[in-house]
Amino acid sequence: METEMEAAEDQNKNNKNENENNNNNKKGVAADEQRVPFYKLFEFADRLDLVLMVVGTISAIGNGLAQPIMSLIFGQMINSFGASDPSHVVQEVSKIAIKFVYLGIYACIVAFLPLLKEKVCKSAKSMQNRGAIGARLSTDASTVKNLVGDTLALIVQNISTITAGLIIAFTANWKLTLAILAVVPLMLAQGFIQAKFLKGFSGDAKVMYEEASQVANDAVRSIRTVASFCSEKKVMDLYQQKCKGPMEQGVRIGLVSGSGFGFSFLAIYLTNAFCFYIGALLVKRGQATFGEVLKVFFALTISALGVSQTSALAPDTNKAKDSAASIFEILDRRPRIDSSSDSGSTLATVTGNIELEHVSFKYPTRPDIQIFRDMCLSIPSGKTVALVGESGSGKSTVISLIQRFYDPDSGRLTLDGMDLKRMKLSWLRQQMGLVSQEPILFNETIRENIAYGKEGHATEEEITAAAKASNAHNFISSLPQGYDTSVGERGVQLSGGQKQRIAIARAILKDPKILLLDEATSALDAESERVVQEALDRVMVNRTTVVVAHRLSTIKNADIIAVVKNGVIAEKGRHDALMKITDGAYASLVALHMSAT
Template sequence: MHSISQGSSGVGSSSRHRSLSLTFGLPMTLNVSESALENSDVASTKTTARPQKVPLRRLAYLNKPEVPVLMAGAITAIANGAIMPVFGILISGAIKTFFETPHKLRKDSKFWALIFVVFGCASLIAYPTRTYLFGVAGHKLIRRIRLMCFEKVVNMEVGWFDEAEHSSGMIGARLSADAATFRALVGDALGQMVQDLASATVGLAIAFASSWQLALIILAMVPLIGLNGYVHMKFMKGFSADAKVMYEEASQVANDAVGNIRTVASFCAEEKVMEIYKNKCEGPMRNGIRQGLINGLAFSLSIALLFLVYATSFYAGARLVEDGQITFSDVFRVFFALTVASTTISQSSSFTPDSSKANSAAASIFAILDRESKINPSDESGMRLDSVKGEIELKHVSFRYPTRPDVQIFRDLSLTIHHGKTVALVGESGSGKSTVISLLQRFYDPDSGHVTLDGIEIHKFQLKWLRQQMGLVSQEPVLFNDTIRANIAYGKEGNATEAEIIAAAELANAHRFISGLHQGYDTVVGERGVQLSGGQKQRVAIARAILKSPKILLLDEATSALDAESERIVQDALDHAMVNRTTVVVAHRLSTIKAADVIAVVKNGVIVEKGKHETLINIKDGFYASLLTLNMTTTTS
């Protein structure tokens, strides 16, 4: 877990941070500057393919554990739905009593009043029960979907997070909003649909039993209402898919700005952020206005058709009474029964926007659930060695990042790192130094060539075991918004004891400053460790790496962002951590790697020079010597 939490994708700090924040669901996204925020506009211009429609049976399968609850909810919904059509029979009988003699009227009115009280009590029990049962099933489904989706996300390969559509804001929206939208399919809306279906079925049965002629006449008009609902749903489906993408883009901008508020404040970019966010919200606003117009037209048409059904029922009923085919009470039975049926169909169309959003959300969620990670850390297959020496070799490796296939990072790169030795990688920015660490941790697989550990290709190892053999300390270590104790404990799989945490902190030269804090190891470091200085954060990260007891230590510019005093303290901690471990160091400050056993110079995707510091500086017109001269000049100036 440690190796994932601090891993570098090697495509720049923004990509690394985005992958980290997604892996752990943290609000830490990009190092937002003006250019980073503007990039969100570029991402929004890309065409987003709409996910495929998800069959209803897949959703039902996810809710399989709640089948007993759904069945009980369906029974109460059917009972509640049958009340209104039966009420139609009763009201027709109650109206008939007004034509009786005063004595019989008084007697019958008491009877009907009592019956209506009984029906009211039945509704008082049935409706809350239905809502509760479908609510339980819906919320359990939401919880299950969020857990499944998050499990998939954290097990995706790092390259997946490099893609713009898998940014932290968009993934966060899927985990929160999209999962919650499922309740429109399994929840109150589903309960209402079952209830409405029961009302329509019972209403039709009563209508046909009372007068099949009048029932057929009125029933011929019901499909018009259904057709209106279907057209409405088709319109809303397109709007929901478009609005979802727009809201995800706006969410990403807000997530970037809030997660990096100090950068925004330091550049006085508040107005710029607001302008970008405002522009992102323009699309959803226009979409919402059009959606409101369509909703209004569809609902008004439903009501108009409903009154048309009323008019037809009274007109046709009067004709049939005139012809002596049915009685006055039969007309009212058919009228009330079919009115309820028509009303329920019309009401069901009101759930069209929710169900359309839910279908779009389901497609988005299942797009994640159905994707198989190309490098899955949860895969238990693969080799495990009883003991690891730490002998590493990269043989003729060629590599391009999946999101930048036109940029060749490595061209037939070969490098041997002997166990227990320290190898330093130097070179210009963008030469691929950090990419070596990403390949060693198998964040990516090379396009060609082999990466081996103790003579075995690393893709043959169990991935989680492989990463447990490595400890990473990066230039900007990621600390979680938790206590120092919890942040160090992340380094060990399972529970770390207090003694182990303190021992790791002592080796990292961190115990003294931690003990000096008011709350000691229980100090909360804040979002991304903002409450600690750079050197303190780095030492906590080193303690976390040491707690793993890794055979291989990976240092990705671990001291380049520190001042001289902090660098001295951190470097001392690193020197302790490097003892008896194979160490790979990526450094810009060449002064920190003079004591390395081997220094490898990376240029244009290959190793151009390799040897000890003393050897390399004596190479005439050597690349390392020129780097050292440039580095010293920069430091002096």
């Protein structure tokens, strides 16, 4: 269908432009990150999620305290071995050994709580489940979920470890601690530089993976076409080509992250050497004991490990920030035509008079191509109006405008005298039923696909009556599972004529005041077309009907035939009257159609 093709083209161009902006405009990426403060990541959490997050945060803090406390107990243990009375060593060491047992029990409890949180979170609403807008949003939601889950817990744990380690070290011997902290900026500098490098890499890799994901999605959706042209290798080569960039980017990220992580350990070992040297000088001067030196050493070593682990989390943090910006860019976007809005007026009764008054229109992504130029068309209530014309003339665009998928650039469309822009959008679309060239069926049973047409619950009698009216009941009843037969993904288990009749039944169940038929029979064979057309003829009675079709058999009995040409209605009238116009646009189309058949 023209509408679907043009809408797909619009979406593809939007994706392309978005990728180019993400890839080339670094300032734009930075701006997105600034627009997404950290607290916004928790907007998806319900009350249970927040409680679990508090529990997880407390457990992460407690887990971070375990190792610094161990260094404190370890220092006491060393001092016990150095007691002046050897006969009391076993007694003193036993007392301190009990502290290790208590510490082990404590660590077991606080390490178990985060796992309990993950178990319960499976039954709660997660951020990933909220993201269902394609592969991009699914991937980004998963990345952000990891940040607010495991990664955030590790960051909190490391901050707790660093803080506790510093407190213990200063308490044990502040002079030694100050001397060692003089070299800490060395570790902080490497972490900062590493994060800066990774920040630039993560945004580029995300865009590249989106391009590869798009290739995979297209191939899976069109698997029959790919197989029929034996293009499997071509698609795989294209996917590998798209993945080449992210792979190279991943190697660069690994080099930067690995070198930074290695430098962290270098800084740690240099700090160890410096610590023992300064500690020896203080012990020599009587300003420290051996136990105090070990307390400071272990406490600061553990703090340094916390710093290095936190810097190693920089790639995940940067990916999550980019993903959060991407998610909120989608969620915060407000379309000009918002189908979720409850604003607008409704009509007490709908008669079905539709008017296109001096409509001019261009597709937003193709502003240089004029589709309609001051177009006027009247669609009377209860009549059938057929739109004909060359491919690309804008026939399907009329249906898109009537459904308010787009608004005209100038002029207006009215229903019973009221401008469509003033109407409540969900109510307006509820008055319309659409049967398209390639009907969309869901991977459910036939019964559920038909029932989808009615807002609320549809009874078995209503579903059966709709199926009979669409000439679908007989073939449905002949199936082994009848109305409980699964149609498969996109209706693959049914023929074209069968899918079309189910789509008509769905439209009948909706009982619309306005029926929109967009090439509803053009893809069917002669027998299927006859059966489907009979069903359509029954549905069209006493309904305002707009038909887009090429076949003469479909349109010749229409009340009004309108020829769309060069952005305007070139001719309109009944079939017999239009055929009498010598060299008329409609007569030319019919002659072309007859010669082709």
